Amino acid sequence: MMSTQTEVLNELLQAAPDYCSGDQLAQALAVSRTAIWKAIQGLQQAGYSIDSRHGRGYRYVANNQLSEPAITAGLTSSVQPTIIVLPTVDSTNAYLKRLISQQPLTQPTVVIADTQTGGYGRFGRTFYSPSETGIYLSIGLPIDATQPFDPGLLTTSTAVAVAKTLEQLFDVPVALKWVNDVLVNHHKAVGILSEATTDLETGQIATVIVGIGINLTTPTTAFPSALQVKAGAVTTTTAVTRNQVISTLLSKFFDSYATYTSGDFMTDYRRLSMVIGQTVDLQSGGQVIHGVVQDISDTGALIVKQATGEIHQYTSGEITKVNLQTGDYHG
Known part of the structure; x- marks a missing residue:
């Protein structure tokens, strides 16, 4: 059963950007005006912007506060x-793994966090995850x-x-x-990591977890010094909220997921x-x-022509160097 706070928030989300009177809310939810006032107070204390x-x-009023009801709406x-x-x-990937170990997923589940203390990417690399400026989510399928x-x-x-969301x-x-680095202005702004869990009895893949980390507005100077050359943010400032980005991304993801095996x-x-037609070093x-x-x-698969003239396809690996003919990216 939803709390009065959540019900009030849902009503306000549906009405936004218009106002809802206290009487309207009280009648719609069959509660007192005092209960509505208390719910509004609670939402404001939780970080929501509610204009009165x-x-x-x-x-x-949309703000940077992550919100399940706002994302769902x-x-x-x-x-x-x-x-x-x-x-x-x-x-978020590790959280989903723990969740799955307790109870197998029966429907898609998305875990979103304001910050990660142990975010990681491919090959166990650390994914820098400061609060308020990034999007860190994992989709369990x-x-x-x-x-x-x-x-x-x-x-x-x-x-x-x-990429289409951005x-x-x-x-x-x-x-x-x-295969999965998303660059904005020649800097890596997004990391994607897919992991699978198997059914112990059958040995078959039971769940796939797709982790996505986006440096939305994280200033370059905030990154650890070793990352400042290659990492960057999508933008420096924006009126688009994290909730809006997540809603758009999840909508595009699930629309694509229905037919993705067709390519x-x-x-x-x-x-x-950015690599088609470019000279690369591929570690595989x-x-x-x-x-x-x-x-x-x-x-x-990546189709690469080597100096010998041989052409091979590679389904896994990492491009460690790209020599672009134009542009500022080097790495």
Whole structure:
């Protein structure tokens, strides 16, 4: 059963940007005006911006406070995931793993945190996760053994969903570095990490966790010195709230997830790719491959032509160096 606070917030979210009178709220929720006033006070103390005006009532004003009801209200996908918002956590991926170990997921579940104390990316690298300026979330997806599943395409489609979200909401140049780094203004602004958990009895993948970390407004000077050359934020300042970014991203993610195994997003991925046609160093399977990226296949594999003229496809690995003909990115 929802608390009066949550019910009031939902009513205000539906009415926003218009006002709701105290009488309207009291009648809609079948509670007293005093209960409404107490709920408004509680929401304000929790960090919500609720504008109060004599004769008009109350109005929700979007701010930087992470909010499950605000995120849910902004979803446009037919999928309605369970959303858990936390003030702080070691890692949203780790939190979901613990959750799954206690009870297998039966529906998509999203964990979002204001800050992470132990955020991590590929190869166990630390993901810097300060409060208020970033978005740190993990999407838990129950996997049906009878349905097709492709971890490479899922990661690739996630990168496209993130990039299209940033293109839509912010006036910034977005590029993808194979396989899952999202760059804004030649700096890595987003990290994506997919992990799987298996069913102990069957040995089959039971759940996939897709972790997404976005440096939204984190100043470059706030990053640890070792990261300042390559890491960056999406923007320095914005009126777009984190809740709006998350709602848009989750909507695009779940819309794409319904058909991602078809690779129908690959046209967008190629359009956004910063490596097609570029000379790269690719670390894969304990070796370093030097060559020119010819294309990216419909299954997300990197197609590289080496100096010998040989052309090979790589489904995993990391591009450690990109020599761009133009632009400011070096690394």
